[in-house]
Amino acid sequence: MGPPSPELVRVADKAAMARTGADLLLARIAENAGRIAICLTGGSSPKQLYELLATQAYRDRIPWPRVHWFIGDERFVPAGDALHNMTMARHAFLDACAPAANIHPIPTDTGSPERSANAYARELITFYGADQLDPARPLFDVVLLGIGPDGHVASLFPGYPAVEVRDRWVVGVDQAHVAPFVPRVSLTLPALASCRTMLFEVAGADKQPILTRVLAGEDLPANRARSTHETTFLIDAAAWPETAADRSPPGLPHALIVMGVSSSGKSTVGQALGRRLGWRFEDGDSFHPPANVAKMSAGQPLTDADRWPWLQAIADEIARCRAQGEPIIIACSALKKAYRKILVGDCGNVRLVYLEGDRELIGDRMGHRKGHFMPTGLLDSQFATLEPPGVDEHPVTVSVDAPVETIVDDILQQLHIGQDRPDCERNGS
Ligand SMILES: Nc1ncnc2c1ncn2[C@@H]1O[C@H](COP(=O)(O)OP(=O)(O)O)[C@@H](O)[C@H]1O
Numbered sequence: 001m002g003p004p005s006p007e008l009v010r011v012a013d014k015a016a017m018a019r020t021g022a023d024l025l026l027a028r029i030a031e032n033a034g035r036i037a038i039c040l041t042g043g044s045s046p047k048q049l050y051e052l053l054a055t056q057a058y059r060d061r062i063p064w065p066r067v068h069w070f071i072g073d074e075r076f077v078p079a080g081d082a083l084h085n086m087t088m089a090r091h092a093f094l095d096a097c098a099p100a101a102n103i104h105p106i107p108t109d110t111g112s113p114e115r116s117a118n119a120y121a122r123e124l125i126t127f128y129g130a131d132q133l134d135p136a137r138p139l140f141d142v143v144l145l146g147i148g149p150d151g152h153v154a155s156l157f158p159g160y161p162a163v164e165v166r167d168r169w170v171v172g173v174d175q176a177h178v179a180p181f182v183p184r185v186s187l188t189l190p191a192l193a194s195c196r197t198m199l200f201e202v203a204g205a206d207k208q209p210i211l212t213r214v215l216a217g218e219d220l221p222a223n224r225a226r227s228t229h230e231t232t233f234l235i236d237a238a239a240w241p242e243t244a245a246d247r248s249p250p251g252l253p254h255a256l257i258v259m260g261v262s263s264s265g266k267s268t269v270g271q272a273l274g275r276r277l278g279w280r281f282e283d284g285d286s287f288h289p290p291a292n293v294a295k296m297s298a299g300q301p302l303t304d305a306d307r308w309p310w311l312q313a314i315a316d317e318i319a320r321c322r323a324q325g326e327p328i329i330i331a332c333s334a335l336k337k338a339y340r341k342i343l344v345g346d347c348g349n350v351r352l353v354y355l356e357g358d359r360e361l362i363g364d365r366m367g368h369r370k371g372h373f374m375p376t377g378l379l380d381s382q383f384a385t386l387e388p389p390g391v392d393e394h395p396v397t398v399s400v401d402a403p404v405e406t407i408v409d410d411i412l413q414q415l416h417i418g419q420d421r422p423d424c425e426r427n428g429s
């Protein structure tokens with residue numbers, strides 16, 4: 001049996017990709033109480049993610065002394081060169097955050113890519129403590145990868161002998177297939193595969209042609225690189241190929257939970273979505289028990305103990321609708337994963353629609369909203385509380401920086417709900 005099929009996760013744009021990637025990285029780090037190994041990638045795709053890791057919100061959640069940073073491939077240029085992959089990662093976050101001893105660059109001062117490859121293989125073997133990879137004990141917790149325009153990963157170019165190497169962990173590649181045309185040093189497919197999670201980042205319209213070929217199953221290095229455990233492709237809207245729709249989970253959701261911070265547009269977008277689908281829209285706030293309403297009216301913040309019965313009431317309404325075959329859209333901030341667990345349960349056909357936007361834009365909308373008074377401090381605390389849904393929650397993520405109907409289009413497209421499909425029109429006009 002081959003490795004499990006990759007999961008395709010669509011995100012709105014490059015900024016959302018960086019956040020989703022960083023969240024996934026943090027989740028994997030949190031799962032390992034021991035020594036952690038992350039294999040970074042070069043290229044332009046991961047830079048935003050790296051920079052995010054250096055920001056306070058992420059930096060504080062990484063147990064730096066326990067995390068070791070490797071690189072999947074290196075351009076054979078001196079450290080410090082603008083083309084040098086590890087230098088990019090160092091500048092973006094490692095130098096500011098990681099202990100020097102935990103940074104493991106591929107040496108490029110050995111005289112030849114082949115010698116560098118051997119030196120790095122020795123370093124990896126010493127770190128791993130064995131020269132044979134045990135599938136039950138992956139070398140890396142996470143391997144990050146980009147896809148080159150020719151379908152290469154790391155520096156394993158299509159048709160090159162390096163792609164076929166199975167008995168070494170690292171190889172020298174004398175000539176690159178695409179720019180920059182400098183020799184490379186690259187981990188091999190078996191070394192890259194030895195990870196709990198392999199995370200591809202594919203963003204931008206220029207990646208759409210190659211991604212279309214990859215997802216069509218063409219024999220390219222990007223299709224041979226698979227984790228023995230879990231492989232996830234993060235793909236932004238610009239790179240998302242038309243054909244990718246066919247590979248998503250079939251079946252319509254029964255319930256959509258439109259989530260996000262206050263003023264992200266949950267009511268506005270939820271109602272518009274309801275109109276388009278002919279589904280009933282409910283505001284989650286109307287499910288608060290009277291005691292919560294009394295508390296909020298008195299200006300007292302709710303505790304989690306107050307929230308559980310409220311979330312359970314929404315979950316009960318979803319269950320009731322499902323039992324009756326009546327689809328529903330519910331707006332609920334659902335800022336924490338624990339809250340969403342109650343709302344969604346194990347139910348694959350209750351989907352989250354996450355309205356994503358930055359503090360500035362949403363703050364501006366909040367300021368202009370009529371008939372509401374919300375202190376700015378409240379929005380700050382909402383952002384502080386927000387745990388954006390992780391890839392394991394299969395959210396539909398949309399940017400709120402667009403007109404309402406465009407956001408609705410985006411949601412429908414991600415859910416693969418064509419307006420002409422009869423099963424969407426069961427309550428429609
Ligand atoms: N995509 C959008 N473009 C412009 N204004 C928006 C958009 N979405 C929401 N708004 C406005 O932002 C404010 C907050 O939206 P609302 O739906 O009440 O947010 P929430 O339900 O998340 O608190 C409202 O004044 C609404 O008209």
Ligand SMILES: O=C(O)[C@H](O)[C@@H](O)[C@H](O)[C@H](O)COP(=O)(O)O
Nearest residue numbers: 042043044045146147148153154
């Ligand atoms: O050294 C490198 O160039 C990379 O490791 C390479 O494998 C990269 O990930 C892809 O070429 C995608 O590059 P972009 O992210 O720049 O598109």
